[in-house]
Amino acid sequence: MTSTIFHGLLPLIVLGAAIVIVMLQIAWRRHAGITQGLALLALIMAMVALSPSWALGHVEATPLFVVDGLSRLISLVLLLGALVTLLLTDRWLRWQNLESGEFTLLLLLATLGTLVMVHAQHAASFILGLELLGVSVYTLIAYPQRHGTSVEGGLKYLVLSSASTGMLLFGMALIYAATGALAFVEVGKQLADADTVLTSAATVLVVAGVAFKLSLVPFHMWTPDVYEGAPTPVTGFLATASKVALIAVIIRWFAATGLGDGSVVNTALSSLAIASMVIGNVLALYQDNLKRLLAYSSIAHMGYLLIALVIFGGSSTGDLAVQAAVWYLLAYTVATLAAFAALTLVAGGGNEAPVRQDLAGLLWRRPILGLLFMVALLSLAGVPLTAGFMGKFYLVTVSVTAQAWYLLAALVFGSAVSVFYYLRLIYTLVSKDDAASTVQLEVPWLSGVAVAGLLVGILMLGVLPGGVAALLSRIL
Numbered sequence: 249m250t251s252t253i254f255h256g257l258l259p260l261i262v263l264g265a266a267i268v269i270v271m272l273q274i275a276w277r278r279h280a281g282i283t284q285g286l287a288l289l290a291l292i293m294a295m296v297a298l299s300p301s302w303a304l305g306h307v308e309a310t311p312l313f314v315v316d317g318l319s320r321l322i323s324l325v326l327l328l329g330a331l332v333t334l335l336l337t338d339r340w341l342r343w344q345n346l347e348s349g350e351f352t353l354l355l356l357l358a359t360l361g362t363l364v365m366v367h368a369q370h371a372a373s374f375i376l377g378l379e380l381l382g383v384s385v386y387t388l389i390a391y392p393q394r395h396g397t398s399v400e401g402g403l404k405y406l407v408l409s410s411a412s413t414g415m416l417l418f419g420m421a422l423i424y425a426a427t428g429a430l431a432f433v434e435v436g437k438q439l440a441d442a443d444t445v446l447t448s449a450a451t452v453l454v455v456a457g458v459a460f461k462l463s464l465v466p467f468h469m470w471t472p473d474v475y476e477g478a479p480t481p482v483t484g485f486l487a488t489a490s491k492v493a494l495i496a497v498i499i500r501w502f503a504a505t506g507l508g509d510g511s512v513v514n515t516a517l518s519s520l521a522i523a524s525m526v527i528g529n530v531l532a533l534y535q536d537n538l539k540r541l542l543a544y545s546s547i548a549h550m551g552y553l554l555i556a557l558v559i560f561g562g563s564s565t566g567d568l569a570v571q572a573a574v575w576y577l578l579a580y581t582v583a584t585l586a587a588f589a590a591l592t593l594v595a596g597g598g599n600e601a602p603v604r605q606d607l608a609g610l611l612w613r614r615p616i617l618g619l620l621f622m623v624a625l626l627s628l629a630g631v632p633l634t635a636g637f638m639g640k641f642y643l644v645t646v647s648v649t650a651q652a653w654y655l656l657a658a659l660v661f662g663s664a665v666s667v668f669y670y671l672r673l674i675y676t677l678v679s680k681d682d683a684a685s686t687v688q689l690e691v692p693w694l695s696g697v698a699v700a701g702l703l704v705g706i707l708m709l710g711v712l713p714g715g716v717a718a719l720l721s722r723i724l
Contacts, residue, residue, distance in 0.1 A: 256307045256315035258297040259323055260367065263360050266290030270356060274349040284338055287352045291331045291359070298324055311431060312373035313364075314500075317723035321574065322366045322496045325581055329489050330359040332585050335698040336592045337481045344392055344479075351391055358384035358485070362493035369504070371420045371430040374497055375413075378461075381493070382409050385486055389478040401477025408470045412460035419453030422446050432504035439505060451507065455516050461494050462550045463543075465523040472535075475543035480602075483539060484588025487546050488581045495553065495577060499570060502560055517558045521655060524551025525662035532669050538591055538602045541669065542584070545628060548662050549580050555643050555659060559650045568649065571720045572642035578716070579627060579639035579709060586624035586702040590617055593695060607676045616696070618677050620703050627706050629670040630663055635709035 254261075270286050273279075298320055301307075307315040334355060341348045357380060364377030386409065390402025424430055426446035427438035439447065460467040475483050507513060528548030535541035553576050560569035594602055594610065594617075611618030627636035640663065647656040709716060 252304055252307055253309045255300040256304055256309045257313060257367070258300065259294045259327070260360065260363050262297045263290060263294045263356065263363065266293070267353065267356050267360060270349075270353050274353065278347075278349055280341070280348040283349045283352050284334070287334055287356055288331070290356060291327050291334065294363075295324060295327045295331075298327075308369070309367070312370045313367040314369040315367060318496060318499065318570075318574070319367045321720075321723055322492060322577070323363055325492060325578060326359060326362045326366070326489055329485065329492075329581060329585060330355060332589065332698045332702065333481050333485045335694045336484075336589055337479075338694050340479070340481055340592055346392060351388065354384045354388050354391075355485070358388065358489070362489050365493040366496040368497060369432050369500065371424075371432075375417065375420075377493070378413065378416075381490055382413065385482070385490065388482045389474060389486070391482070392479055397477035398479065399477075401474040404470050404477075405474045408460065412457045412467075414457075415453045415460075416457035419450040419457060422450035422453065426450065432501055436505035436507075439507065448512070451513055451516075455513065455520075458494065458498065459520055462491055462554075463524075463547045464520045464550055464554070465527045465547065468524070468528070468547045471547060472540040472543040475539045475546075476537060480539070480588060480592040483542075484585050484592070487542070487584050487588065491546075491550065492577050492581055495557070495573065498557060499560070499573060502557065503570075514558060517554055518652075518655060521551045521554035521558060522658040524548060524554065525658045526551075529662045529665040529669075533665065535669075536603050538604060538606070538673075541604075541673075542587060542591075545666065545669075546584065548666060549584075549628070551662065552576065552640070552643060552659060553580065555652070555655045556646060558655065559646050559652055569646050571717070572639075572646045574720055575642050575717070576639040579635035579706075582702055582705040582709065583624045583627035583634075583636055586620050586699075586706060587628070589695070589698055589702060590621035590624065593617055593699075604673060604676050607673065609677075609680050611677045612680060616699060616703075620699050622674055622677055623703060623706050625670045625673055627710070629667050633707070633710045635706045637710055638713045 266286065266289075270283060270290070273282060273286060301315055301320060304315060309315050334352065337351065337355070338348075341351060361377045361379070361381030361384060364380060365374060368374040368377055386402045386405040389405055390399045392398045420430065423435060423446075426442035427435050429435045429438055456467065463471040475487070478486060501507065524547050528544050528546075528551060532541050532544035532548065535544060553573060556569045556573035556576065560573065591602055594606055607621070610621065623634065627634035630636045630640040640659070643659060644656065647653075647659065
């Protein structure tokens with residue numbers, strides 16, 4: 249049993265040990281190449297450490313942590329996302345003339361926080377992972393201290409994230425008062441006999457806290473400002489890793505407690521989903537700054553994703569809804585990372601606020617980079633033969649199966665609106681009639697590896713979805 253627990257939690261152990269080693273290396277001898285190499289090795293070893301646990305099945309490693317198919321799959325996605333981010337930040341840090349040691353250490357700590365979250369089956373481990381992630385991320389956002397927008401973004405995220413975490417904690421305290429439990433499964437067992445006033449108040453607070461973390465309307469106001477102010481590679485990590493980890497926790501919470509079955513929760517989440525899909529896409533139409541545009545796009549995509557969670561919590565199509573949510577997480581993660589990877593390289597030596605015209609002629613200046621951005625945008629729009637199309641196909645399927653017509657209507661409307669601003673960006677990519685097309689871009693080989701991997705991932709999920717779908721049905 250001890251061996252089983254060790255193998256189940258081995259990725260967290262490896263990453264935690266690597267963080268200590270990197271910290272000691274920075275203190276003993278500051279060298280950017282050594283730090284980057286150790287961090288890359290740590291992430292690769294953590295992914296390799298996942299392999300022994302695939303044969304274990306469902307394992308309750310401790311009262312705080314559980315190891316199952318969902319935690320393994322999402323951990324792999326998060327580690328790959330961190331690896332891509334690290335590959336992109338190597339040359340970016342040199343362009344910005346910033347120390348890489350602390351930045352890399354913070355990225356590893358944030359990744360460890362996400363892994364703790366996806367393995368959590370207790371409120372204590374969930375909050376531990378959430379805070380480890382949050383403290384690391386708002387420091388990463390403000391890392392380039394000479395940029396006023398970065399410091400402003402970090403402060404906004406710090407203050408508002410602390411407020412939302414406070415709401416989550418207060419909500420969980422009320423759940424404990426009503427049920428006498430904090431473990432997800434125990435809470436589910438006690439909910440039927442719990443005080444309805446306390447549980448209702450707790451539900452409101454928890455939903456509000458989660459809605460802030462996922463940038464759902466009307467808790468979304470921080471998102472465009474923070475995305476604009478954060479370093480571009482950090483923005484990609486923030487837009488994907490933090491949200492992917494939280495969605496995994498919500499799936500586990502709903503499965504263990506059945507709290508999503510309640511009509512009040514179902515109605516609240518449905519309202520948040522519809523508002524996010526509609527308002528996020530409409531506001532994106534008016535954006536010229538690319539990071540703000542992708543911020544509003546992210547808000548809309550979280551609304552799409554919430555469809556699967558609403559149906560998972562409120563109908564009998566639970567397994568299909570979980571598969572739809574995980575597939576959409578995969579598609580959203582790879583496409584969003586690809587878009588921010590392209591922006592990181594377009595930003596080059598110092599343009600941390602790229603606008604649409606900075607992309608003019610990119611397909612002709614840097615064909616691979618331009619192709620990456622184009623394919624990422626097509627995937628986010630849900631065009632066939634991309635990962636995003638299959639993600640939306642899954643959502644349409646579960647919506648029709650559950651007869652959630654209002655959610656399906658919002659999905660169709662939001663997707664139709666999004667096509668306009670995505671195609672507008674694609675038109676700019678292929679346009680040659682702009683002075684910006686004379687600007688030359690440097691793509692380091694490490695970043696080129698990340699670019700190629702993301703491009704292959706988007707196309708593989710769209711062109712050959714059968715194998716991934718079969719894998720999801722076996723794992724989840």
